[in-house]
Amino acid sequence: MTVDRTLFATTFTTLPDWPCPTCGKGHLKADKDALLNQETGPSKAAHEHDAWDPEWIERRFAALLTCNFANCGDLVAVLGDVSIVEEYSYDYDGEPTQEFNERLKPRSLSPAPLPIRPPEDSPELVKEALREAAGLIWQSAEGAANQVRQAVEHLMDEQGVTKSAPGAFVPLHKRIKEFEGKDPKNAEILLAVKWLGNSGSHAGGLTRDDVFDAFDMVELVLVNLYDTTTATIMAKVKAINTQKGPVKPTP
Ligand SMILES: [Zn+2]
Known part of the structure; x- marks a missing residue:
């Protein structure tokens, strides 16, 4: 969605x-x-x-x-x-x-x-930052984009990506590049989110549409990483094919 x-x-x-x-x-x-x-x-x-x-x-x-x-x-x-x-x-x-x-x-x-619907199993801190972004969208596209960016930082934490090096924090760009090593598809999407949230790269300033694009992209990554619908249905598909008929729930 x-x-x-x-x-x-x-x-x-x-x-x-x-x-x-x-x-x-x-x-x-x-x-x-x-x-x-x-x-x-x-x-x-x-x-x-x-x-x-x-x-x-x-x-x-x-x-x-x-x-x-x-x-x-x-x-x-x-x-x-x-x-x-x-x-x-x-x-x-x-x-x-x-x-x-x-x-x-x-x-x-x-x-x-919330403009999007993150999967239930998405990390709580990521969802929290997205809720903050949803509140700010009515006041400031810049403020909302900043919170979407924060959601990506939390996602990188959750995915075990290096947060800080001795004496310095690791910039988001570098973290996404590290994440690319294990998940190139989602890293590509998150890199676009990072560029969208970088207001310095917009000649006329950040627009609400830019923020909504970022919301769409973060939702896609969360679905790729945390949505269990496909896995649940495919498990049932395999069980039914093995059984060659309906699978009765174990009492
Ligand atoms: Zn309600």
């Missing part, structure tokens, strides 16, 4: 049904009536200006979202800015009608939904 970028866009007409960060089974539902959405004082004062335009309006919103999975019911707090955008709708004759519509821009979700 790669990042569904429609769920992690910058702005929304209505808040989407994000996946629940706690159970991973349910989706977060917003009670529209419970959404606080108010215009700021400076924005109200600006209406007096001769050149005032609806696009000048600034509002803030806050809401509690509820997981709809019956056994979970966790709550996620979301808050952010609301801006007004000018749009046109067209009738049958192609006549345009000017409209001013609201756009919600989340700035924080707590706890934050």
Whole structure:
């Protein structure tokens, strides 16, 4: 499963049904009536200006979202800015009608939904860093990328790659190169993650899309290393072929 970028866009007409960060089974539902959405004082004062335009309006919103999975019911707090955008709708004759519509821009979700689904057996510290990255994505692509990079450092620890040499730490690039010796396929992917997270290599700065690419790549590596689905099914396949029929569970 790669990042569904429609769920992690910058702005929304209505808040989407994000996946629940706690159970991973349910989706977060917003009670529209419970959404606080108010215009700021400076924005109200600006209406007096001769050149005032609806696009000048600034509002803030806050809401509690509820997981709809019956056994979970966790709550996620979301808050952010609301801006007004000018749009046109067209009738049958192609006549345009000017409209001013609201756009919600989340700035924080707590706890934050994860854009990917790491296998259950992934190392806890790796998952923790990815959760941190998921929270930061709403505030700073750079900050989020830094946490994805931290997840890769934890993964290298978990894989037994040299962490420090006498008197110095070992840079991530060098660690991935060492990892390449035992796992070239996953090392190649992690090297790309490292380049993506290196903001100095981006002329226009790091974008959210870069971070989502990095999330997709880390998820692929975690699936390659820790997902047991294929092994479990293949074990059953072999047992059934040996038995030439269904395998009864041992009592
Ligand atoms: Zn839930």
